[in-house]
Amino acid sequence: MNHPINEALKNIVDLHIWIEDVFTNPNAQDSLKKLLSSFDQNFKMITVQGHCISLAEVSTLFRENIGKKSALKITISNTIPLFEAKNHYWIQYQEHQQTPDHTQLRISTACIRVESGKCYWQYLHETLVQ
Known part of the structure; x- marks a missing residue:
């Protein structure tokens, strides 16, 4: 059986x-459905601008921007x-976002709960790398 930390690490990429x-x-x-079902109902995120947002705001962000950044990698x-701690995993990772006219690097820290092989993001803090 796969260790839950491996599920959390894989889920970051997915x-x-x-x-x-x-x-x-x-x-x-289909991706939107998978994405939104990966967040805990009490999900909180600290954005690169320093704002704390909830799942409702994250959901709105994704729903309103479907297909609007066609060249994003x-x-x-x-x-x-x-x-x-128990079934909660704190993981740090780097996220490189690139479009033809913009490149951005973020260091992020996430708390992901793993239950029965399913991952639920509870917290995310993103920091821009200058």
């Missing part, structure tokens, strides 16, 4: 594949497990 599909594909309803690297 989630960003779905995010890229949602932003680049106007017909990404997202690459995940340097995933580092930081802490484990």
